[in-house]
Amino acid sequence: IAQFIEHLNKNKTPLHAVVAFSDAREDVAVDVALQYNDGFAERLFAFANTINTVDGGTHLSGFKSALTRTVNQYCKGKNLFKGDSLTIEGEDARAGLTAVISVKVPQPQFEGQTKAKLGSPEVEGIVASVCNEKLSAFFEEHPTVANKIADKCLTEARARERARHERELVRRKGAL
DSSP states (O other), rough: OHHHHHHHTTSOSSSEEEEEEEETTEEEEEEEEEESSSSOOOEEEEEEEEEEOOBBHHHHHHHHHHHHHHHHHHHHHHOTTTOOOOOOOOHOOOTTTTEEEEEESSSOOOOOOTTSOOOOOHHHHHHHHHHHHHHHHHHHHOOOHHHHHHHHHHHHHHHHHHHHHHHHHHHHHHHH
């Protein structure tokens, strides 16, 4: 899946090399590859037992929550917020991200006949713990890459806060 990420980002400027990891817990195999680029669109692809789950599901939500939590923990640990009352939200952590999440589940439960969304509840926690553990270790071992990712996420968070502040000013002026 690392080569798939490289293929997806071939027309973009990547910020770092592809980060890929895999692990298995409770008979659920988790493979993840991700790479940030200088763009702003998120491109997430989720697979369950090699079936493309276009509507995502529990494996995708587990990945999203782990990514946001891990980036926030890294920024707090390195004191990158610098006294801001800022926290990185999910959309900030996923801006410019291309990722592939693949799980192999022994008894998958899909929502609907088209198998477009994985509904197995236990998969969310497994994917979240694997991603949190592996990404935290990666950030500690590769601080330059982690700092690039953190800078990208912090820039997005500050832009979101500025936009919210400008919106409030315009609304206040409109009310007067």
